[in-house]
Amino acid sequence: MEIRDLTAFIGSEITGVTCEDLQRPEVFGAVHNALNERELIVVRGLDITPEQQIVLARKFGKPAPPHSPRYAHPRFPEILVSSNVVKGNKPLGVARVGNFWHQDGSFVKSPATYSMLHGVDVPHTSGHTMFANACDVYDRLPDEWKSTIDGRTALHTHVKRARIAQEHVGLSVAEMRAVIEAEFPLPEHPLVRRDAFTGRLYVYGAPEVLDSVNGFDANGNEAFFAQLDALIQDPERVHTHRWMPLDLLVWKTASAYHAATAVEPGRHRTVHRISIAA
Numbered sequence: 494m495e496i497r498d499l500t501a502f503i504g505s506e507i508t509g510v511t512c513e514d515l516q517r518p519e520v521f522g523a524v525h526n527a528l529n530e531r532e533l534i535v536v537r538g539l540d541i542t543p544e545q546q547i548v549l550a551r552k553f554g555k556p557a558p559p560h561s562p563r564y565a566h567p568r569f570p571e572i573l574v575s576s577n578v579v580k581g582n583k584p585l586g587v588a589r590v591g592n593f594w595h596q597d598g599s600f601v602k603s604p605a606t607y608s609m610l611h612g613v614d615v616p617h618t619s620g621h622t623m624f625a626n627a628c629d630v631y632d633r634l635p636d637e638w639k640s641t642i643d644g645r646t647a648l649h650t651h652v653k654r655a656r657i658a659q660e661h662v663g664l665s666v667a668e669m670r671a672v673i674e675a676e677f678p679l680p681e682h683p684l685v686r687r688d689a690f691t692g693r694l695y696v697y698g699a700p701e702v703l704d705s706v707n708g709f710d711a712n713g714n715e716a717f718f719a720q721l722d723a724l725i726q727d728p729e730r731v732h733t734h735r736w737m738p739l740d741l742l743v744w745k746t747a748s749a750y751h752a753a754t755a756v757e758p759g760r761h762r763t764v765h766r767i768s769i770a771a
């Protein structure tokens with residue numbers, strides 16, 4: 494097994510490891526440590542079945558049921574199928590998730606700790622996943638912003654990106670917002686948190702999923718979101734993961750910002766996802 498840094502600021506790539514190797518405590522320990530140290534791990538060419546993915550997920554923690562049970566794997570409810578494949582008029586899984594910068598599950602009160610994706614059928618030339626390290630984003634915040642946000646909380650929301658569903662047809666935007674907020678009350682999280690493993694501070698919240706920072710007026714929110722967006726999306730600090738078949742990615746939901754990119758027309762893409770509570 495070889496572990497190397499993907500970039501200076503996020504990610505470790507792990508090669509030369511099999512599913513059996515990962516059962517050995519010293520091998521798994523090194524992999525888990527790389528994840529905790531580097532926010533994201535990419536295990537290349539891991540040929541595993543859905544059962545083996547669940548067994549591996551259990552080594553990191555407790556698999557959490559998917560947010561959309563509708564797209565759970567038909568035989569393995571722990572696995573969320575993310576796919577653009579349609580079989581006999583029925584989508585194989587949920588298409589187009591997370592095509593904006595976010596931290597997984599921040600719009601719920603207690604998000605899972607890790608996200609694990611297995612590239613079952615993935616193109617290499619599109620459908621990339623971009624990553625940015627939220628600790629690195631905090632480090633690069635100007636000092637004035639660091640002191641302005643110190644000790645503040647923020648409200649996270651699902652609404653900015655919510656799709657208009659059948660039950661929303663005929664409602665005004667305000668009514669739709671009220672319906673969604675009743676279903677998903679806006680959780681309040683500290684805006685700056687400390688990673689339990691590395692001790693580094695990180696920003697918790699992305700403009701696309703932040704409603705507002707408590708104590709900021711509309712101008713303050715707008716200015717902070719613009720500053721945050723510029724840091725998250727700085728091309729010098731974004732790592733673009735170009736998927737290879739059977740890649741297994743695991744990231745820390747809180748400190749790994751990420752965004753999905755579009756899949757080229759006519760190309761199938763299927764990944765199996767498990768959310769893990771540690």
Ligand SMILES: [Fe+2]
Binds near residue numbers: 591595596751
């Ligand atoms: Fe995500």
